[in-house]
Amino acid sequence: xxxxxxxxxxxxxxxxxxxxxxxxxxxxxxxxxxxxx
Amino acid sequence: xxxxxxxxxxxxxxxxxxxxxxxxxxxxxxxxxxxxxxxxxxxxxxxxxxxxxxxxxxxxxxxxxxxxxxxxxxxxxxxxxxxxxxxxxxxxxxxxxxxxxxxxxxxxxxxxxxxxxxxxxxxxxxxxxxxxxxxxxxxxxxxxxxxxxxxxxxxxxxxxxxxxxxxxxxxxxxxxx
Numbered sequence: 001x002x003x004x005x006x007x008x009x010x011x012x013x014x015x016x017x018x019x020x021x022x023x024x025x026x027x028x029x030x031x032x033x034x035x036x037x
Numbered sequence: 038x039x040x041x042x043x044x045x046x047x048x049x050x051x052x053x054x055x056x057x058x059x060x061x062x063x064x065x066x067x068x069x070x071x072x073x074x075x076x077x078x079x080x081x082x083x084x085x086x087x088x089x090x091x092x093x094x095x096x097x098x099x100x101x102x103x104x105x106x107x108x109x110x111x112x113x114x115x116x117x118x119x120x121x122x123x124x125x126x127x128x129x130x131x132x133x134x135x136x137x138x139x140x141x142x143x144x145x146x147x148x149x150x151x152x153x154x155x156x157x158x159x160x161x162x163x164x165x166x167x168x169x170x171x172x173x174x175x176x177x178x179x180x181x182x183x184x185x186x187x188x189x190x191x192x193x194x195x196x197x198x199x200x201x202x203x204x205x206x207x208x209x210x211x212x213x214x
Contacts, residue, residue, distance in 0.1 A: 030063055030213070031093035032101045033122040034139060034176055035053065037038045037207035 041207055042140055042160035042171050042195040047072060047082070050163060054211035061096065061122040063213070071187070071210035073142045073149040074162045081159070084187070085109065085147025089214030096124035109147045114186040119176035119210075127208065129177030137180060138173040138192065138205025145188040160195035169195040173205060180204065 044050040050070035058068050069088050074081035085105055093101040093108070099118050102108035116129040128136040142159035144150060150158050150172075157169040174187035183189040187210075193199045200207050 028094040028098035028100075029066070030058070030061070030096045030098075030122070031066070031091070032095050032213070033058070033061075033211050034119050034127045034208055035057055035121060035211055037040075037042070037044045037050065037053070037140065037209055 038207065039197060041166035041197040041200055042163060042169070042192070043166035044070070044072075044140075044163040044207075044209065046163050047074065047087075050209060057122045058211065058213070063122075066213040068211055068213050071141060071143070071212055072163060073144075073147075073159060075142070075150055075157070075159050076152070078152050080151060081149040081162070083148040084141060084143045087214075088212035093212055095120045096122055105147070109145070109187075112186060114176060114178070116177035116179075119186075122211075127176055128206075130175075130179045130204070131177075134201060134206070135180075135204040136201075136206040136208060137175045137177045138189075138200065138203055138208070139176050139186070140171050140192075140200075140205070140207065140209045141174050141187045142172050143174075143187050144172075145185055147187065156191075158191065160192075165195040167194070167196055171195060173203075176208075176210075 054068035071084045073084045091104045102112045158172045160169045160171040170191045178184040
């Protein structure tokens with residue numbers, strides 16, 4: 001899932017927040033799962 | 038494993054978590070099974086004390102909880118998000134067989150039972166595949182009038198057959214510290 005959030009051109013003094021190009025949900029390291037014992 | 042609630046104790050369950058996580062590509066993390074224990078005359082080890090401080094994400098990068106408080110008050114643990122290490126769903130109440138009972142041996146706040154709370158709640162500290170009982174949660178948050186993910190009811194026994202008879206299969210949660 002690409003996070004291309006900010007499309008509008010920035011103006012002076014405006015802070016633009018956007019995700020890093022190519023950032024995906026998979027960038028979050030797995031820290032939880034369910035398994036069979 | 039396939040031996041009911043005999044997980045080889047906490048160490049065996051932890052090793053199982055680590056093995057599966059590594060095979061799924063996880064590196065550099067310490068894995069712990071979300072399980073409590075019981076001891077004679079004092080409280081055992083609490084599951085919540087074993088799993089670090091968060092945040093925790095599932096295999097698809099979805100946030101489960103930011104910290105221990107959220108995990109035990111309002112976690113994002115549901116059928117859609119409580120996935121296995123490869124991002125696959127685990128069978129819930131609408132599936133046949135239903136496998137939504139997840140072994141925890143834990144009270145709802147994530148702590149071990151008090152010594153005055155009589156009865157086996159941990160299948161003899163995760164070494165029994167016969168006599169005993171264990172507290173289970175429901176990863177799909179349905180069934181039995183209790184939506185708890187970690188403390189819904191106690192199992193009928195500790196054998197694989199008994200776990201299956203109440204909607205389980207000997208599953209448990211793994212968390213990275």
